[in-house]
Amino acid sequence: MSPDNFVEISGLQFGYGRRSILKGLDLRVPRGQVVSIMGGSGCGKTTLLRLIGGALRPSQGSVVVDGESVGALGRDGLYRLRRKMGMLFQFGALFTDLSVFDNVAFPMRERTALPEPIVRDLVLMKLHAVGLRGAAKLMPAELSGGMARRVALARAVALDPELIMYDEPFTGLDPISLAVISNLIRTLNDALGATSIVVTHDVRESMKILDYCYLMAEGQIVAQGTPAEMLASDKPYARQFFRGEIDGAVPFHYPGADYRTELRLGNRDR
Amino acid sequence: MIDKGWLTVGGIGRWAIDTFLRLGFAARFLGLTLLNSGVCLRRPRLVVREVYFSGVLSLVIILVSGLFVGMVLGLQGYQTLKTYGSESALGVLVALSLLRELGPVITALLFASRAGSAVTAEIGLMKATEQLRAMEMMAVDPIARVVAPRFWAGVISTPLLTAMFTAMGIYGGYLVGVVLLGVDEGSFWSQMQNSVDFREDVVNGLLKSLAFGFAISWIAVFEGYDAPPTAEGVSGATTRTVVTSALTILFLDYILTSLMFRGL
Numbered sequence: 001m002s003p004d005n006f007v008e009i010s011g012l013q014f015g016y017g018r019r020s021i022l023k024g025l026d027l028r029v030p031r032g033q034v035v036s037i038m039g040g041s042g043c044g045k046t047t048l049l050r051l052i053g054g055a056l057r058p059s060q061g062s063v064v065v066d067g068e069s070v071g072a073l074g075r076d077g078l079y080r081l082r083r084k085m086g087m088l089f090q091f092g093a094l095f096t097d098l099s100v101f102d103n104v105a106f107p108m109r110e111r112t113a114l115p116e117p118i119v120r121d122l123v124l125m126k127l128h129a130v131g132l133r134g135a136a137k138l139m140p141a142e143l144s145g146g147m148a149r150r151v152a153l154a155r156a157v158a159l160d161p162e163l164i165m166y167d168e169p170f171t172g173l174d175p176i177s178l179a180v181i182s183n184l185i186r187t188l189n190d191a192l193g194a195t196s197i198v199v200t201h202d203v204r205e206s207m208k209i210l211d212y213c214y215l216m217a218e219g220q221i222v223a224q225g226t227p228a229e230m231l232a233s234d235k236p237y238a239r240q241f242f243r244g245e246i247d248g249a250v251p252f253h254y255p256g257a258d259y260r261t262e263l264r265l266g267n268r269d270r
Numbered sequence: 271m272i273d274k275g276w277l278t279v280g281g282i283g284r285w286a287i288d289t290f291l292r293l294g295f296a297a298r299f300l301g302l303t304l305l306n307s308g309v310c311l312r313r314p315r316l317v318v319r320e321v322y323f324s325g326v327l328s329l330v331i332i333l334v335s336g337l338f339v340g341m342v343l344g345l346q347g348y349q350t351l352k353t354y355g356s357e358s359a360l361g362v363l364v365a366l367s368l369l370r371e372l373g374p375v376i377t378a379l380l381f382a383s384r385a386g387s388a389v390t391a392e393i394g395l396m397k398a399t400e401q402l403r404a405m406e407m408m409a410v411d412p413i414a415r416v417v418a419p420r421f422w423a424g425v426i427s428t429p430l431l432t433a434m435f436t437a438m439g440i441y442g443g444y445l446v447g448v449v450l451l452g453v454d455e456g457s458f459w460s461q462m463q464n465s466v467d468f469r470e471d472v473v474n475g476l477l478k479s480l481a482f483g484f485a486i487s488w489i490a491v492f493e494g495y496d497a498p499p500t501a502e503g504v505s506g507a508t509t510r511t512v513v514t515s516a517l518t519i520l521f522l523d524y525i526l527t528s529l530m531f532r533g534l
């Protein structure tokens with residue numbers, strides 16, 4: 001384990017019940033960088049984030065975050081470690097019964113003993129950073145998708161985390177909101193001196209802000225490199241993923257009986 | 271045929287195992303909730319807020335239902351008592367029926383369908399929209415922060431609402447019996463005062479409603495927390511809260527009545 005890496009994962013295996021999802025995955029996230037994890041839907045990206053956050057435990061291999069092995073931590077250790085993390089969920093996961101202001105204040109009020117005037121100033125600063133100070137009094141239901149994502153981002157960085165994880169932050173956003181969020185990811189990371197992991201399928205937008213990129217398939221990392229290297233890569237998965245080819249290493253057809261055999265059998269029955 | 275019969279036995283077996291597993295989960299969940307209830311003492315505001323919501327949701331329906339139930343009791347009681355020439359006992363009949371049975375049971379049924387289902391839906395939706403996971407990732411325990419305050423709010427609200435239901439019911443009985451049908455006002459109240467025993471009737475009724483509140487709240491928070499994180503999952507859980515609560519209330523009522531009023 002090198003101290004230069006904030007997250008280090010080796011030989012990670014995990015499955016839900018008997019269905020194995022991650023099959024020996026290795027991955028390193030150096031301190032201060034913005035690293036993305038890409039891969040098709042259902043390949044286990046969210047699962048991987050939950051393993052890093054300690055919400056799930058590895059069945060084999062290790063997940064080390066800031067020098068601590070996540071799988072070996074008890075509840076208290078885990079909660080202590082999570083204080084260093086912020087996470088942006090796929091659709092924001094704002095608390096629907098709290099206003100924008102109270103959502104951002106939530107982690108401060110729950111986890112620190114800061115007096116209310118300081119909480120207020122901090123919240124306004126965080127909201128200002130995502131450009132939504134004026135929306136502090138709105139309820140989550142009154143926000144557009146992009147605004148909700150920005151509020152959730154302000155909440156995720158409320159306590160200046162050392163590691164920020166983003167689960168598909170670009171899903172369902174219009175091009176403008178998308179560019180806004182992707183810029184925020186980079187600026188917040190650099191301003192806070194944090195490390196970021198961005199899970200996404202959005203090749204084009206995320207490539208602009210990334211330092212390094214991992215491509216997942218079949219429970220493993222199948223390609224990695226800087227954005228430029230990935231776009232130029234000739235590995236079959238990378239080629240298919242980054243150029244949007246329909247058939248390739250990931251087959252278009254879900255595995256099944258042979259097409260012709262199946263059709264002919266259908267005819268004979270009639 | 272044999273094959274089918276075997277399958278049915280297997281089906282019943284699986285159903286029984288599933289039910290017991292779920293009961294086990296529910297018991298463990300209740301244990302966790304109780305263990306994590308310290309927050310409610312340290313920050314009573316969290317509970318007060320939920321009592322307020324449950325109360326606002328249920329108050330109107332409780333008061334109106336209480337009034338009508340009392341009025342019907344007054345009417346029916348009057349008809350029956352008149353045949354024996356003892357209309358003056360109407361106050362006793364109305365008060366005892368409400369304090370011992372109708373107050374706790376009907377309030378609990380109404381509370382389960384109004385506030386219990388709302389709690390299930392709210393927690394289920396918070397789960398489906400990842401709010402609970404987000405909380406966990408902020409190192410805040412959702413059982414302590416979300417579940418425990420709602421649980422205790424339900425336990426506290428039910429006896430309070432029962433008291434209001436019963437008071438409205440007695441007033442309804444008074445309206446119909448005394449004001450409408452002309453039962454003597456003095457004997458209506460004085461017989462009630464003489465025959466209603468504080469410990470035997472009032473306290474037992476409130477204990478019943480406390481037990482119902484505990485059961486409803488347990489069912490409501492568990493169903494919400496256990497709901498599959500989809501739209502169908504949440505709506506199914508909401509329905510289950512109402513049905514399971516109703517059955518539990520009526521069953522518990524029989525058990526408690528047989529324990530409390532054995533000597534009567």
Ligand SMILES: Nc1ncnc2c1ncn2[C@@H]1O[C@H](COP(=O)(O)OP(=O)(O)O)[C@@H](O)[C@H]1O
Pocket residue numbers: 016021039040041042043044045046047048
């Ligand atoms: N709680 C769960 N129980 C069982 N299977 C799950 C659960 N969560 C996810 N899965 C399955 O694991 C696979 C990976 O899920 P996920 O990590 O959410 O994928 P991704 O985020 O890459 O789209 C999916 O096929 C999904 O159906």
Ligand SMILES: [Mg+2]
Pocket residue numbers: 045046047167168
């Ligand atoms: Mg996902």
